[in-house]
Amino acid sequence: MTERISIVLADDSVIIRAGVRALLDELDEVDVVAECSTYDELMDAVVDHAPALVITDIRMPPTHTDEGIRAALAIRKGHPDTGVIVLSQFSQPEYALLLFEEGSQRLGYLLKHAIGEVERLRQAILAVAEGGSSVDPEIIDLLVTARATADGPTSRLTPRETEVLAAIAEGLNNAAIAERLVLSPKAVSKHIGSIFAKLDVGGLDDAHHRVKAALIYLAS
Amino acid sequence: MTVGGETSPGPNPLGEFIRLNRYGTAASATLLALVNLAFFQEPLLYLIPAAVMVTFATLVLASKLYDEQRVPAALGVVAFGNWMVALVTVWLLPWVLPVMVLTAMMPIVLATPYVERARLRPFMLGTAVVLAAIGWMGIERDDSGVVEDVADGIELGIVVLGMIGTAIPIGVVVWQANRYHRAQTGAALELSEQLAESRRRLVIAGDDERARIERDLHDGAQQRLISVAMRLRMMNNKSQPSDLNPVISEVESAMADIRRLANGLAPALLESAGLQPALAAAARDVGLPVETHLDAVGRLDRSVETALYFCGTEAMQNALKHAGGKRLRLDLHEIDGQVMLEVSDAGPGFDPAASRSSNGVDNMSDRMASVGGTLQITSRPGEGTTVCASAAMATKELVR
Numbered sequence: 291m292t293e294r295i296s297i298v299l300a301d302d303s304v305i306i307r308a309g310v311r312a313l314l315d316e317l318d319e320v321d322v323v324a325e326c327s328t329y330d331e332l333m334d335a336v337v338d339h340a341p342a343l344v345i346t347d348i349r350m351p352p353t354h355t356d357e358g359i360r361a362a363l364a365i366r367k368g369h370p371d372t373g374v375i376v377l378s379q380f381s382q383p384e385y386a387l388l389l390f391e392e393g394s395q396r397l398g399y400l401l402k403h404a405i406g407e408v409e410r411l412r413q414a415i416l417a418v419a420e421g422g423s424s425v426d427p428e429i430i431d432l433l434v435t436a437r438a439t440a441d442g443p444t445s446r447l448t449p450r451e452t453e454v455l456a457a458i459a460e461g462l463n464n465a466a467i468a469e470r471l472v473l474s475p476k477a478v479s480k481h482i483g484s485i486f487a488k489l490d491v492g493g494l495d496d497a498h499h500r501v502k503a504a505l506i507y508l509a510s
Numbered sequence: 511m512t513v514g515g516e517t518s519p520g521p522n523p524l525g526e527f528i529r530l531n532r533y534g535t536a537a538s539a540t541l542l543a544l545v546n547l548a549f550f551q552e553p554l555l556y557l558i559p560a561a562v563m564v565t566f567a568t569l570v571l572a573s574k575l576y577d578e579q580r581v582p583a584a585l586g587v588v589a590f591g592n593w594m595v596a597l598v599t600v601w602l603l604p605w606v607l608p609v610m611v612l613t614a615m616m617p618i619v620l621a622t623p624y625v626e627r628a629r630l631r632p633f634m635l636g637t638a639v640v641l642a643a644i645g646w647m648g649i650e651r652d653d654s655g656v657v658e659d660v661a662d663g664i665e666l667g668i669v670v671l672g673m674i675g676t677a678i679p680i681g682v683v684v685w686q687a688n689r690y691h692r693a694q695t696g697a698a699l700e701l702s703e704q705l706a707e708s709r710r711r712l713v714i715a716g717d718d719e720r721a722r723i724e725r726d727l728h729d730g731a732q733q734r735l736i737s738v739a740m741r742l743r744m745m746n747n748k749s750q751p752s753d754l755n756p757v758i759s760e761v762e763s764a765m766a767d768i769r770r771l772a773n774g775l776a777p778a779l780l781e782s783a784g785l786q787p788a789l790a791a792a793a794r795d796v797g798l799p800v801e802t803h804l805d806a807v808g809r810l811d812r813s814v815e816t817a818l819y820f821c822g823t824e825a826m827q828n829a830l831k832h833a834g835g836k837r838l839r840l841d842l843h844e845i846d847g848q849v850m851l852e853v854s855d856a857g858p859g860f861d862p863a864a865s866r867s868s869n870g871v872d873n874m875s876d877r878m879a880s881v882g883g884t885l886q887i888t889s890r891p892g893e894g895t896t897v898c899a900s901a902a903m904a905t906k907e908l909v910r
Contacts, residue, residue, distance in 0.1 A: 303729065306733055309737045309741060313740070379736060384791050385779070387787070388787070403736045404743070406740040406747075407743050408747050509790065
């Protein structure tokens with residue numbers, strides 16, 4: 291068996307921490323090496339354990355505002371090999387955009403209540419630990435629906451292209467998109483090219499920024 | 511603290527003047543009788559001190575009317591007395607005209623600071639008529655009047671003393687009225703500053719309280735529900751086929767309700783990310799397409815962000831309610847150090863002059879006023895509605 295993914299878990303709510311811990315214990319691939327409940331504890335634990343992955347709440351002491359996002363950005367700078375999954379109870383994509391401010395590799399944004407689906411959590415952990423990214427599909431669904439209402443029948447994208455764009459926003463790589471939509475990798479590339487041609491969205495072709503670019507388009 | 515305690519304008523000086531002037535008239539009636547006795551010995555001239563004594567009587571009456579708060583009536587009575595003295599005196603002694611011009615004008619000088627505009631008209635008319643009359647008498651009547659030629663020195667002495675004696679009370683009245691009104695204006699200014707300050711404190715206290723409740727919801731009910739949802743989904747993974755799905759969606763809609771409630775109390779996104787992302791999210795939550803043009807205005811003072819955010823959501827809700835959300839548009843710009851939020855729709859519009867402002871509009875303008883900003887609503891029937899809220903950007907730490 292390959293080496294387990296070491297995880298530091300941070301949330302100031304004991305019941306949520308226990309819940310996430312129970313979920314992580316179900317997964318064979320991971321190993322929780324530390325639990326913390328504040329920003330400072332989390333940053334110390336990252337230094338002490340150099341984990342492969344951090345799973346963190348957003349609002350924690352001291353200010354109870356955006357500690358999780360700030361921690362993710364600091365870890366990205368100081369410990370580039372450590373991935374961060376932010377657990378949130380907010381389905382607004384603006385938080386994810388704050389998180390992906392400087393690129394989306396090794397970052398993930400999941401909704402707390404939805405990670406009970408262990409498979410979703412496992413895929414996000416694997417994607418982020420391997421250097422990719424992951425955005426909760428529930429958020430993408432909401433955005434795609436809102437976008438469809440706003441555009442009405444004048445949407446510039448075909449339904450297939452919208453599916454591909456949503457998959458990009460979720461953080462899937464081309465191989466995963468091909469697998470999910472039952473397409474050839476070549477067809478996926480073609481769709482991405484045509485989305486890129488139709489939308490005035492910069493950065494769709496840049497692997498590090500395309501998640502953010504897709505999110506911005508869907509959220510605007 | 512007592513409001514206005516130190517800056518009270520004190521008693522109205524008009525009443526004091528009327529009271530004091532009673533003694534003044536009584537004294538001058540006596541003096542005038544003595545002057546006649548000493549210089550002229552003309553029986554007709556005793557009409558002047560007699561007229562002044564009538565004025566004394568009108569002042570007694572005016573004082574009573576003043577105490578009954580009937581200020582215009584009191585001043586009317588004073589005017590009657592003064593004008594009578596002026597007419598009688600100029601008829602008898604035309605050369606006292608300069609003194610009597612002052613006497614005839616005294617009522618309107620007294621009335622102007624204390625009587626409202628519409629009720630000043632009779633005073634203006636009376637003054638004009640009396641001035642015209644005494645002016646005409648001064649021209650038409652033989653210069654010396656009812657007495658034989660008086661020595662120039664005595665004439666001059668009487669006129670100069672008379673003018674000084676009449677001008678002093680007029681000057682005192684004007685000076686007192688000026689002081690009184692300045693004190694009143696100062697007190698009103700201070701009161702309005704205190705009012706603005708207390709409004710600011712109320713808004714902040716309200717926001718703090720809302721933030722506290724939001725935090726309680728977040729730390730309590732929300733965490734518990736999330737944990738329940740998490741566990742239910744976890745159990746759902748194991749039991750197949752699942753009959754937990756309806757329960758899960760029930761719990762998740764309860765979570766969504768609480769999330770909406772918490773967001774309405776104190777939007778977490780506003781606190782952590784600022785105005786532009788929070789408004790973008792709010793526009794998406796309206797449920798209808800909203801055209802957004804939101805500049806990244808950066809972080810502003812918390813109270814300014816909150817005020818503008820609530821104006822934005824309130825105005826969008828109003829547009830949804832009254833305009834059916836037709837062509838709803840949200841703008842956020844920075845212009846000349848002012849941050850400006852505009853919500854416009856292409857709905858039916860309304861006539862702002864004909865409609866009373868609603869609770870929502872009052873809330874919006876109160877909120878903007880509490881941060882020293884403004885709220886402007888432009889609308890016309892058939893031409894949609896635009897709500898524009900603006901506040902100064904450089905207001906970091908405006909409060910506290």
